[in-house]
Amino acid sequence: MSSLEFYNGKPLAEQVADYILNYIIDNNLEVGAKIPNEFELGKMINVSRTTIREAIKILVSRQILEIRRGAGTFVSERQGITDDPLGLTFVKDKTKLALDLVSVRLMLEPEIAMMAADHATPEQIGEMKLQCDQIEELIKSGRDHMEADIRLHTMIASCSGNSVVEKLIPVINSSIAVFVDVTNRALGQETIETHREIVNCIAERDAEGAKCAMYMHLIYNRRVFRQLEKEEKQLSSIT
Numbered sequence: 153m154s155s156l157e158f159y160n161g162k163p164l165a166e167q168v169a170d171y172i173l174n175y176i177i178d179n180n181l182e183v184g185a186k187i188p189n190e191f192e193l194g195k196m197i198n199v200s201r202t203t204i205r206e207a208i209k210i211l212v213s214r215q216i217l218e219i220r221r222g223a224g225t226f227v228s229e230r231q232g233i234t235d236d237p238l239g240l241t242f243v244k245d246k247t248k249l250a251l252d253l254v255s256v257r258l259m260l261e262p263e264i265a266m267m268a269a270d271h272a273t274p275e276q277i278g279e280m281k282l283q284c285d286q287i288e289e290l291i292k293s294g295r296d297h298m299e300a301d302i303r304l305h306t307m308i309a310s311c312s313g314n315s316v317v318e319k320l321i322p323v324i325n326s327s328i329a330v331f332v333d334v335t336n337r338a339l340g341q342e343t344i345e346t347h348r349e350i351v352n353c354i355a356e357r358d359a360e361g362a363k364c365a366m367y368m369h370l371i372y373n374r375r376v377f378r379q380l381e382k383e384e385k386q387l388s389s390i391t
Contacts, residue, residue: 165207175187233321236326238323238326249330251374251377253327258370261305264317265308265363266360267359271311277351280304280307284344302329343369346366
């Protein structure tokens with residue numbers, strides 16, 4: 153029986169999960185890196201393969217690992233972050249949620265864009281410009297641009313040079329999904345123009361310009377939500 157069994161009073165599988173997580177951190181394993189197989193981990197930690205499987209299931213449920221059938225177990229791109237960390241899916245009033253989220257985004261994203269102007273690499277700037285092209289193409293062809301929009305905002309946050317900001321991306325992403333759903337692509341042209349302005353300012357190292365462009369981008373969204381809120385209140389007063 154492993155000496156891990158009574159450590160901190162945790163079940164053995166949870167202790168092994170902690171051990172594997174520390175192994176990933178200590179060995180600087182990047183997203184997509186393959187971890188040792190069950191047999192190798194069992195020998196390394198001195199526990200059974202059954203316990204290793206249980207530990208891996210725990211880490212998969214925590215979005216730290218992912219299992220690729222026939223290939224092995226890999227460090228997840230989620231890096232322990234869930235799709236909906238604040239439980240926003242369960243908020244019924246989507247218009248009110250959108251307004252609340254845009255308020256939070258106004259606190260965060262202009263500053264994030266400002267940091268991106270200081271830290272983005274030429275390669276990252278090139279990728280963001282291509283992403284703007286993709287969003288424009290999708291909008292003009294009437295196709296869903298939500299995933300592409302989320303990807304651009306993810307890129308901007310990743311360029312900030314701030315590791316905490318990168319962990320806030322899921323909240324921002326949840327917000328964008330709500331925006332696209334509620335506005336029903338009402339801001340197509342404004343989205344194209346403000347996205348390009350943000351990225352151009354980042355490319356020119358114009359931090360203040362990037363901040364202002366992001367602020368304007370969000371203000372356009374807020375205006376639509378305020379109008380939707382007024383219309384909903386008018387309908388409810390009639391009924």
